[in-house]
Amino acid sequence: MEPMSLKATGRSRKRLRTNRIAQATAVFAALIAVSLLGILVLSVLLRAIPALNIDFFTKGPPVFGAGGGGIAPALVGTGLLIVIATAMSVPIGVLVAIFVSEFASRRVGNQIRLALDVLNGFPSIVIGIFVFALVVKTKFLGVGHHQSVYAGSFALAIIMLPLVARTTMEVLALVPNSLRDASTALGVPKWRTTLSIVLPTALGGIVTGTTLAVARAAGETAPLLFTCSIAGSLVNWDPATSVTSIPVTIFEYSEQADRHLNQQAWAAAFVLIAFVLATSLVSRLMLDRSRRKLGQTH
């Protein structure tokens, strides 16, 4: 009689082989995804470095055919767009979240959640076209009839609104009911409880949601094409007129045959990626922290 072997044979061997193949495939797929990100970030970085200098941040776009130049007007433009869009979307988003978590019935709350998801699912270019139809093509409440920072910010605010509202909702739901009950037991009316107990407790989460939404809006190009894209090459602080912005600059320069402009696009992409990745990373860490903090008070 042969000595017993622990080596798998026949059917088990086949099963083990399938298992190994499946595991290898999964590892391989994860490697592909991670290396794609690596290649993307690396190619932006490598191509951006030669164009990154002080002029790039302080000067206007290069004169046709000449070297040098920078994206100062686009930096200012993106700054203006983001600040105004945040000012429009955050108050509304927080109010919507308060309504759903503190006042609405479960059924109405679910419907508002669904509405936010629907809004979030709209293609961003369609939102741009909506704002174009509302304030660029025609006058609305006496404003508009041309592209402006207001129009662009409005489009970005529509994109930010569901993000802010959903994150705030999530954090408000984490605020322990014992806090609300304690406040009510002391005779504090609901609105005071909401404004001075619930909201401050959830502040960290609201800031996170806002940062996340800003990171998203800063890179959006499609909503700006129809609302705030045709602009001069000077730094412009007037929100009633159209400005250029970083994403639109990248979009335009990327389609040029001029190598110098391509390089400027890479450098602008680097600035944008650095901003977006840094903000979303920070906000993710902050969200984890506020989740943990609120989780502990239970």
Next chain:
Amino acid sequence: MEAAADPVSVLRRTRHTLDRVGDSGLRLITAAAAALVVLIIVAIIWKVIDGAWPAVHHFGLGFIWNTEWNPVTGVFGARWLILGTLEISFGAVLIAAPLSIAIGLFLSELAPPAIRGPIGSLIEMLAAVPSVVVGLWGILVLGPFMRSDIEPFLHDYLGWIPIFSGSPSQNGVLIAIVVLTMMIIPITSSICRELFSGVPRDIKEASIGLGATHWEMVRGVVVPHVRGGVVAGVILGLGRALGEAIAVTQVIGNSLRGLGISLFGPGNSLASQLATEYQGAGTNLEVSALFYLALLLLAITFVTNFVAQRIVHRFDRAHAGAH
């Protein structure tokens, strides 16, 4: 007058009024904000239909299947744009779905805990890269690489399949598919990871205890347990691909002369056609035709997202019932 003389009761009365006003006031303001969300959705749909109306009136439903897009003669049709949208979106999903599921499995089942977190956040960072940057990379890096290496390779070895015939080019349908794939993977794979991690430990261990291999456990227990969620995640990715304008318009070649069988050739999509026309369409009819495109795009993404919602909903209910 007696009540007025008693300061405590005056205080109580005013407090109560203030409380009532405050409570209903805050409720009213927040409800108005919630109503505003619904109003915005209605306004978007209404404005797009309103803008499209002249074109709807002029072309009727024939617009959807008409092949020509000619601003000079004023004849517009969306057939190639619709087909192009579907081709690149489904193509991207076809590649991204299996990859995402594999990544989800890797992160939830196989990866050692020490690298689980970092790789998970790396993939989520890919989702944060703005589409215009992916598009820039698509034009200037991926496009030339596809033309010089990948497409000739596919052509040489798989050229007998019609979709890989034709001459390699720097921008075209295949490059749009790859770019979209990169944009879908982070969305779908993080959904998959969450779903797979949520499968109860006891039923997984039970199957291992019965002698199943790791792969058999995944196929027999993990995947069936979350099937609905995975499908919904894939459809969400599809919705993202259908509506992507910028990155696609940068790489697809924006041809208006129809769609070849070959994936190497140029194409176009609804969203990318909209994005290319931003510097001003000529006639009112052309502007209206663009709104018609936006309306079609809205309808397609709306249906897609609605289907995903239904699946998630049904899945949630089945899930809740199972416990």
